[in-house]
Amino acid sequence: MSKALIVYGSTTGNTEATAKQIGEVLSQQGVEVTIQDVTRTQVADLGGDFDLTLLGSSTWGDADIEFQEDFAPFYDTLDQANLKGRKVALFGCGDSSYTHFCGAVNMLEEKMEELGAAVVNDPLRIDGDPGDAKSDIVDWAKEVASHA
Numbered sequence: 001m002s003k004a005l006i007v008y009g010s011t012t013g014n015t016e017a018t019a020k021q022i023g024e025v026l027s028q029q030g031v032e033v034t035i036q037d038v039t040r041t042q043v044a045d046l047g048g049d050f051d052l053t054l055l056g057s058s059t060w061g062d063a064d065i066e067f068q069e070d071f072a073p074f075y076d077t078l079d080q081a082n083l084k085g086r087k088v089a090l091f092g093c094g095d096s097s098y099t100h101f102c103g104a105v106n107m108l109e110e111k112m113e114e115l116g117a118a119v120v121n122d123p124l125r126i127d128g129d130p131g132d133a134k135s136d137i138v139d140w141a142k143e144v145a146s147h148a
C-alpha cells in the first residue's frame with residue numbers, strides 16, 4: 001500500500017478542513033494516509049518512507065506574501081528537506097481579492113522546483129470557503145492518488 005504524508009498550516013481551519021478532505025479521498029483510493037499539523041512536523045519527516053508528501057498552507061499578508069503563521073518557520077527549514085526526486089503535491093486556501101492569491105502555494109511551488117521534487121499535479125488553490133469547493137478537492141485528490 002502506498003503511503004502519503006499530509007502536512008498543513010491553518011489559522012481559521014480552512015486548510016485543515018481541506019487537508020482532511022484530501023486525506024479521506026486518498027484513503028478511499030487505497031493510500032495509507034498520515035495527516036499532521038505543521039506544528040508537529042519536522043523537515044526530516046518529509047519524504048522518507050512516504051511515497052507522496054502533500055504540503056498545504058494558507059496565505060496571509062497583503063503587500064507581501066506571508067505563510068500561515070505556523071507554516072512560516074517550517075518553510076524556512078525546507079532547504080534541508082530531502083525531497084529530490086520525491087513525489088510532492090501542494091495545496092492551500094486563499095482569497096482572490098488579495099493581491100497575491102494563494103501566494104504561499106506559489107512560493108512552495110518555487111521551493112519544490114529548487115529542491116528537485118517531482119510535483120505530481122498542478123497545485124490546488126482554494127478561493128474562499130473550501131466547503132464550496134468539495135468537488136474540486138475530490139477531483140484533485142483523485143488525480144494525486146493516481147500518482148501515489
Ligand SMILES: Cc1cc2nc3c(=O)[nH]c(=O)nc-3n(C[C@H](O)[C@H](O)[C@H](O)COP(=O)(O)O)c2cc1C
Nearest residue numbers: 010011012013014015058061093094095098101102
Ligand atoms: C489579514 C488577512 C490577510 C490575507 N492575505 C491573503 C493573501 O495575501 N492571499 C490570499 O490568497 N489570501 C489571503 N487571505 C485569505 C486567507 O488565506 C483565507 O481566509 C484562508 O481561507 C485562510 O485559511 P486557514 O483557515 O487555513 O488559515 C488573508 C486573510 C486575512 C484575514
